[in-house]
Amino acid sequence: MNVSEFLWKRLQEWGLRRAYGYPGDGAGGIDVALQREVDAGTIEYVQVRHEEMAAFMATAHAKFTGQVGLCFATSGPGAIHLLNGLYDAKLDHVGVVAIMGQQARTAIGTNYQQEVDLHSLCKDVACEYIVTVTEPSQMRHAVDRAVRIARDKRAPTVLIVPNDLQELPYAEPPMAHGATHTGIGTTICSTVPEKAGLQAAAEILNAGSKVAVLAGAGALEATDQLLEIAEILGAGIAKALLGKAAVPDECPFVTGSIGLLGTKPSWDMMKECDTFLMVGSAFPYSEFLPKPGQARGVQIDVNSANLSLRYPMEVNLQGDSAATLSALIPLLHRKDDRAWRARIEKEVAQWWNVLEARAMTSASPLNPQRVFWELSPRLPENAIITADSGSVANWYARDLKMRRGMKASLSGGLASLGAGTPYAVAGKMAYPERTVIACMGDGAMQMNGLNVMITISKYWKQWSNPTLIVLVLNNQDLNQVTWEERIQLGEGKTEATQSIPDFPYHRYAELLGLKGIYVDDPAHVAAAWEEALSADRPVILEARTDPNVPPLPPHITLQQAKAFLTSLPTEPERASVILGSAREMLASILPGEKS
Template identity: 30%
Template sequence: MTGKLGVCLSIAGPGAIHLLNGLYDAKKDHAPVLVLAGQVPTDQIGTDGFQEVNMERIFDDVAVYNQQVVSEEQLPSMVNQAIRTAYAKKGVAVLTLPDDISAEKIKNKVQKNAVLYEAPELEPDTAAMQEAVTFIEKAKKPIILAGTGAKQAKEELAAFSDRIAAPVVISLPAKGVMEDEHPNFLGNLGMIGTKPAYEAMEDTDLLILLGTSYPYTEFLPEDVTCIQIDSNPLQIGKRYPVDVGIAGDSKKTLAWLNEQLPQSEKRDFLEKYQEKMADWWEDMKADEEQTSTPIKPQQVIHEVQKIAADDAILSVDVGNVTVWAARHFRMKTTQDFLISSWLGTMGCGLPGAIASKQAFPDRQVIGLCGDGGFTMNMQDFLTAVKYNLPIIMVIFNNERIGMIKYEQEASGNLDYQTGLESFNFARFAENCGGKGYRVEKFEELKPSLEAAASFNQPAIIDVCIEDEPPIPGKLSYDQVTSYSKQTIKKLFEKGKLELPPVRKGLKRM
């Protein structure tokens, strides 16, 4: 949320092991983290003692810096180096501290270290940018796929999109780099995406990748000219064949391109997909604005939208709720969207909300979780109560692991072991010392959200929703076939599928 260093502590053994999932999230999403991990005393290392594990080995894959401190005099310099490495490589730095060293006082004079860290600035190559200008001017149907690298260039992106008449599609963690209701915005791409985004990608003749390492290349166009802009040269051409690579800051690069490029008069492609996106929003409203019970997840997002402040932070868990939030919440550029993007860790919604409120105490924080994701870390709601962090946690309670059920069905299988036990999360919130609201009818949804937003206390809104699969904006033939298979299997299982009698001379296949 801040780009600044996160610091975590643990004891040896199980404490250190528990850090791994969060640290892999940091690694995948390029967040600088310092770990100070305990270890058994030095004279016990290698003796298979109580709680001893090989710390350097377990952190080897996740860390950009991974060292064990062997003397107290080393500690200041090693901490300094670990922090610098975490910032420079945007990753996890681990220092393992045996218990006896932690207890010692530094006796000798230690080397002084500077506390200043200067991040390098990569200036984009003018020749590459000029080549990009040539391709952009020739293109009739350009499209932009923007990622988190565009978060510091929101105004420049909007101006660039308008100048070259290119619709904008985003990766999931980049939600908010352009307002969802901006006329040039087409939403997300892929399984969580919109139909206009899918179709525009199929239709384009120039793909501009901006600050993204989008992994689902099957949703990208085949054999079109590609320009990639990224501050990390290693990302350029990593996943998609690139004709022009610009290694540089998105903000500076777009500002230069906006100065060099004339306003495009070829706006047919943009206008075509503006109309398609307007139709898409109208289709979405049909589900969002229903007032029926059982409650649909789309209705919940629509009502959350009404209480969301202009600078709200959304901490979104992994699962079906990810799809509903990505597709139906209309983000403003002044709001933030927090999620476990590259690792896709369930259970991230509540700790993400707690961290957001700690980092930005004056901003509204709303957590969106499925019941499966929330129960993975629900005990941390006590932490929110302990520190009086007024977060609003909205739980989409369908009593199942919905995304896994959907994925099983999309593969043509019957859902297996995805059901969860019924649980009253509102009562749990009250038992923890927070506010709890149980919503079983649509009429209860709006007043519960408004009440939670008005109280200065941690709150849980437990919404009983209808189980609904998050159908992709565009279904593939294989997915349609698989759903058909799954439907037939269900009918067989229930004994309701009646086959016609076999006529003489014919055999069933």
Template identity: 35%
Template sequence: MAKSVAEIIIETLVKAGVKRIYGIPGDSIDPLMDAMRRNKEIKYVQVRHEEGAAFAASVESKLTGNVTACMGTSGPGSIHLLNGLYDAKMDHASVIALTGQVESDMIGHDYFQEVNMVKLFDDVSVFNQILINPKNAGYLIWRAIHEAKTKKGVAHLNLPVDILRMDGEEYDGEIDSPRISYNFPDLDKAIELIDNSKSPVIMIGGGARGFSKLIDDFSEKIGAPIIYALNGKGVLSDYDEKVMGGIGLLGTKPSVEALNKTDLLILLGTSFPYINFLPKDVNVIQVDNNPANISKRVRVTVSLIGDVEEFLSKAILKIKEKDDKFYLKMKESKEKWFKELNKVETENSRPMKPQRVAYELSKVFTDGVIVVDTGNVTMWGARNFKASGNQRFVFSAWLGSMGIGVPGAVGASFVSDNVLALVGDGGFAMTMMELITAKKYSRPIKVVIFNNSKLGMIKFEEEVMGYPEWGVELYNPDFAKLAESIGINGITVEDPNDLSSAIKEMKESEGPFVLNAIVDPNERPMPPKLTFTQAKNYVLSIFREKLEPTEE
């Protein structure tokens, strides 16, 4: 019996390991909806806004490395997907975007909800096609999966509704990607640089995830302190004596100090953009499986194209054990920094310090997935939420989109039973309707709102640029009552003495939970103390203004 194009698409997605499709129904994708209804191996997750569908799919893919899927109907439904898809594009998540289209004989007629989706999705996609011949259905969906998986990005198929209903042809293509092995012809040059270095520093990014033990062993053997870009947060414990913390605006003082003293920077799976924080005139080894990332930010002495895991496995066998460990020389600096952080993390003032909220949460949520939204909350999550080494952190790292927290947590909850979302009140209000999705599908996500009634990061940016605070005040509803109206437990905390018990209650709750933490609106996300030149260059690089940094 012949299969429809819609059935072929769904069955091929199932074959590729896609477990669910996030989206909202619509007339132009009704054939897809019916094909999903009849297929018992894939689930439909009804979100409340298509942006949430794309965010959920993006985060699920970031966590698993697998292909995920989202969909939108013709016109506005599919347009709404774009912000979440750009998050997937920029963080290299493998997402299939299925968009509806008007009947093929109406294309070009300026028909109701007719939008040129191929043109619209061109920039966000690594693969971007409209299905115009039903006999091509099997190949195009296979190709979309293949491109999304191998190129780690968004693959888009635009689907006219009449084509979806037609009989299509299947395609028997290989779904799995071949394993690539690298020889590292310059490995010996890298080993020589490492052996001759007296103060090496390792910087890790998203490409280092999953290789904690190898990085730990490598760092110990060469005595190198470890710093991390945002996507490297949580690869190792922040309490590990070798881990100095983050870098940049979200960074730490010991990281800055380590970089100022290093004679060799080893970049593992990172393409950190803020080059003013990186040392100049030192040797650099860069390991990355994308050749385009090599030397994109800094001059590289030795480039090694390949996976971090394979490099470390080979390098550990060749490098000499250093007796003089550079990370031990950083011990006092790190201890001093932790004491400095701890002063505000344990402060009992009202309104609560957001740093205290993040720190207290990190003592309880020591494993699982931590989804961190964008804004001031990114600082508190990156710096004050101490990684145990057993959590997986997810950010909108490269797009930096507000609103990823709640829908991202929904997506994460399908692959982990222990999901915590840290969100600012501004980002939460953008996508808070996805709490309804969490409740509908019994997703036990825990959402903590850092509620300061302001767009706090924008307030800080205005101040840095010399402008008065303006346009950042937020009118917020009672978020705890809002959660309760959905059937979700909610609690508001204003007194820091009540924080610990509220977190315990949230942790022990079985279903979704919202903790509305009222925090100090005047707490700034200040960068670690830098030299005058570094601070000035940092401000210039972000705001393109000749401003003097403010000393606190």
């Protein structure tokens, strides 16, 4: 084997059998060797249209499967393009291996074409491991360390391979001083904290009368344990955005998302609890958590760096969420007083009525909440839902009810625009039998989504279930930022920066041989979803929505209210903004009234 052939073989031995990437002469030998593996059926290659999409897809692959994601690119611009998606992996703590080509070793340092100092470029995003392979026998330990560290540290790692090395004969490391002989294998580590820590945590949780739980991405595999803990303690469960699929929303004590995109029951629960259990989350916005000193705290996280990071916890347990909760459950006492639980369930039921009322308020032409509200009961079993950044994330967070078995994700820590469609492709590639739905704003669609639709058109016929729906909210506005300017800066919409071109998204789908559906009438939204879900090919569902339906936070501060009022004199769409806000507020106060 040559070096590139060994690279792909070794990655397969680690279980990495799907690669997202784009070719180039800086990675020519790697490309040729990959083709041989594709021909042999040993590796699946997904050709993207832009390297950033490859890194996003590798990140989503890691999120949805729990495996290490894999992406590659050529030297120079190709490697640079990977960077944003790799930061997505870093900030959301998932393992991704990125392979980057480089100019010939003899050219490095000569300001050669496409020569970029990739170590300097990647030293932050791949701080856990980055290496340039300079000798054939080095490839073995370079691959082994890159995969092991990506998996165990849940972080991106980078392998840089100069193009003159790629087709040299591979040689095993010699039995000599200066050589190392690495191996493949499972890392066995302690996943449960010591008994004394568990007992201390149990004493705090047993003593509390108003227990609130916050579940994050680290708790996605701990659904049963979270539900049992909540039942024993009479607790409510709120969810960080990346933990949306951790527990089903059909449970009456699940308060939904937390934060600016969150719910009023989550806000109220956190502000009134006396005991706080945080599981697998590094939720960043401390103002939505209990006030320090208000509640006694217990936190569980596999990464010790996340412990007591957002709230001063009394007991910090480092360990796997499911295993730690399982060890904690026998130490807990069932609470006989269910008044706290009953109050949470009542507020959750009222909140769903508020959301329905908000969704049904009139808008011009469509209320975006209505689009999500009509989708929610129609979501197929085991669906995978992705969302992009922007105002679309508000409706995804609040209006979609997750059921057991579903998966959902988005760019969380980085909140990068344009990740929703590459996430959807990765979900479909990993689970081709499942229905996948990407929830996109028009800004994100214009940034990356149109690009990714070409990739979808290339691969969809190989999927056992062709159902992949890309929802586009077409409001010709970078809507989340527009509302942030109104609420945070006290400024009206800045049309030069916020208005974006109209585009016929549904017709674009048809140009690609896919299906396009357009809806601008609230009476037709349900039928549009039915048509999309029964289509024999991927769909772009374009919904013409009103940009002036406000994404109301769960709690409006005096400062936010003042800023909003200050923005109105300079607001070019003042009448529509006032009317849309009034309707939403009325629906929140009187959910049974028509507005």
